[in-house]
Structures are given as structure tokens and as C-alpha cells.
Amino acid sequence: MKLKVLGTQSPYNTPNHHCPGFLITDNENKILLDCGSGSHSLLNFPTDLQNLSVFISHLHRDHYNDIYNLQYASFVLHNQKRIEKPIEIYLPSSPNPIYKDIIEENNSFANYHTISQDSSYNIGNMSICFCPTDHPVETYAMKITNKDKTIVYTSDTSFSTKDRLVKFAEEADLLICESSLLREHGFPEINSHLTAYQAGIIAKEAKVRGLMLTHFWPEEQIEKYVAEAKEIFPNTIAAIEGQTIDLPTIKEKEEDMR
Ligand SMILES: [Zn+2]
Numbered sequence: 001m002k003l004k005v006l007g008t009q010s011p012y013n014t015p016n017h018h019c020p021g022f023l024i025t026d027n028e029n030k031i032l033l034d035c036g037s038g039s040h041s042l043l044n045f046p047t048d049l050q051n052l053s054v055f056i057s058h059l060h061r062d063h064y065n066d067i068y069n070l071q072y073a074s075f076v077l078h079n080q081k082r083i084e085k086p087i088e089i090y091l092p093s094s095p096n097p098i099y100k101d102i103i104e105e106n107n108s109f110a111n112y113h114t115i116s117q118d119s120s121y122n123i124g125n126m127s128i129c130f131c132p133t134d135h136p137v138e139t140y141a142m143k144i145t146n147k148d149k150t151i152v153y154t155s156d157t158s159f160s161t162k163d164r165l166v167k168f169a170e171e172a173d174l175l176i177c178e179s180s181l182l183r184e185h186g187f188p189e190i191n192s193h194l195t196a197y198q199a200g201i202i203a204k205e206a207k208v209r210g211l212m213l214t215h216f217w218p219e220e221q222i223e224k225y226v227a228e229a230k231e232i233f234p235n236t237i238a239a240i241e242g243q244t245i246d247l248p249t250i251k252e253k254e255e256d257m258r
């Protein structure tokens with residue numbers, strides 16, 4: 001599996017920094033985890049729309065805004081006979097007005113599926129399942145496995161979901177974990193987002209091989225997040241737009257550190 005980082009920032013995009021998006025490729029199949037504002041600008045059109053499955057973790061704008069651009073692109077590219085298969089879009093069914101707004105879009109070449117705690121899907125050799133997190137709307141962490149490697153993406157979550165996420169991410173090769181906050185921001189422990197330190201706790205308790213932090217405040221220095229998480233989990237990196245990672249590389253990096 002190959003991972004390409006498309007977006008790492010919230011709540012808004014700035015030049016070269018987009019809202020959340022991660023593209024996972026395994027053979028000819030592609031899974032896009034979230035499509036926040038600006039993230040689609042790092043996709044290759046029309047190639048990346050072939051065999052594309054988009055999974056939206058929750059219906060907050062920083063995670064789904066670009067779905068409308070992808071839908072319209074699929075419509076135009078299909079009309080031009082440049083893509084053969086519809087894109088597959090998976091999303092939570094609430095809040096219902098947003099869900100309906102997306103699935104009722106006419107100018108789109110797409111199929112729609114709902115995600116829930118009990119659903120799982122196979123995309124080629126990859127399988128994907130979901131873990132609900134505590135967040136103001138219906139939200140899911142996602143686990144992608146290709147029998148060899150496992151990537152877990154927390155999406156947005158409160159630390160109150162820690163135990164559930166630790167179990168869900170157990171021994172994953174890579175945990176992509178939101179870290180919207182730093183301890184110095186002074187937010188209370190229970191919030192709808194994690195500090196970088198809390199992301200480190202989840203990575204450590206889940207015994208994952210590598211931790212990739214994401215969902216940064218636009219005004220904040222990214223090095224601060226990495227330093228805070230490294231206090232508790234040394235094998236931590238920051239997600240950076242355009243970065244591509246082969247999962248074995250993460251393991252090799254880990255070996256180097258021993
Ligand atoms: Zn959110």
C-alpha cells in the first residue's frame with residue numbers, strides 16, 4: 001500500500017496546505033480518506049478517478065467540501081469518455097440534510113453507500129472497517145488492511161474514545177492521528193479533538209509501528225506537535241501535503257531507530 005498526503009490542516013485551507021485528505025493506493029485500487037477543502041488539487045485527473053472509492057469520515061465541511069468538485073469532475077470526465085467506472089462514495093447518513101445534498105447531486109457519475117459501526121467493505125485486496133469516535137456529529141475512525149499492512153486513520157475525535165481507538169488501532173503499521181491541539185493551548189482534557197500528546201498516548205498504548213500527526217491549526221508551527229507527541233511516542237512524523245509513503249519505509253525507519 002502506498003499513502004499520499006493530500007491535506008493536513010483545519011479548519012480552512014491556505015496556499016499549499018489543504019483540509020484533510022489521504023490517498024491510499026494498492027495495485028489499481030484507490031481509497032481516498034476524506035476530501036477536505038483544497039485536497040483534491042493534489043489528485044491526478046483523470047487517472048486518480050479510475051477505481052476510486054471515497055470514504056468520508058464525517059460530515060464536517062473540513063472533511064467533505066471537495067466531494068462536490070469530485071462529483072462534478074466525475075460527471076464531466078464520464079461525458080468525455082475519459083473515465084469508465086463511477087466513483088464510489090461512502091459516507092455517514094447523518095446529519096441527514098448534508099447526506100441528502102451529496103447523494104442527490106445530479107451532475108455526478110457516482111454510486112453511494114452508507115458507513116456505520118457494523119459495515120465493512122472490500123476494495124480489491126483492501127478491506128476497510130469503522131470505529132465510531134466521540135465528536136459533535138456521527139464520525140468514524142477507519143482501518144484499511146491489505147492482509148500485509150494496516151493503516152488506521154482516527155479522523156476527528158475526543159480523547160474520551162481513547163480505549164476504543166487503542167483497541168481498533170492495535171499493532172497497526174501506521175496510525176494517522178488527528179492532533180488539532182497542543183497542551184499549551186490550554187483546552188480541557190475532554191474536548192472534541194486531541195492534543196499531540198494524547199495522540200502519542202493512543203499510539204503507544206496501541207503499539208503501532210509509526211504515528212503520523214495531522215489536522216493542524218493553520219497558525220501553529222508543525223514542529224511543536226511532533227515534539228509534543230515524541231515525548232511519549234518517538235516514532236512520530238507530521239503529515240505534509242504531497243508526501244508519499246510506502247508502508248515498508250515506515251518499518252525501515254523504525255528499525256533505524258533501534
Ligand atoms: Zn470534525
Ligand SMILES: [Zn+2]
Binds near residue numbers: 010062063156
Ligand atoms: Zn476536522
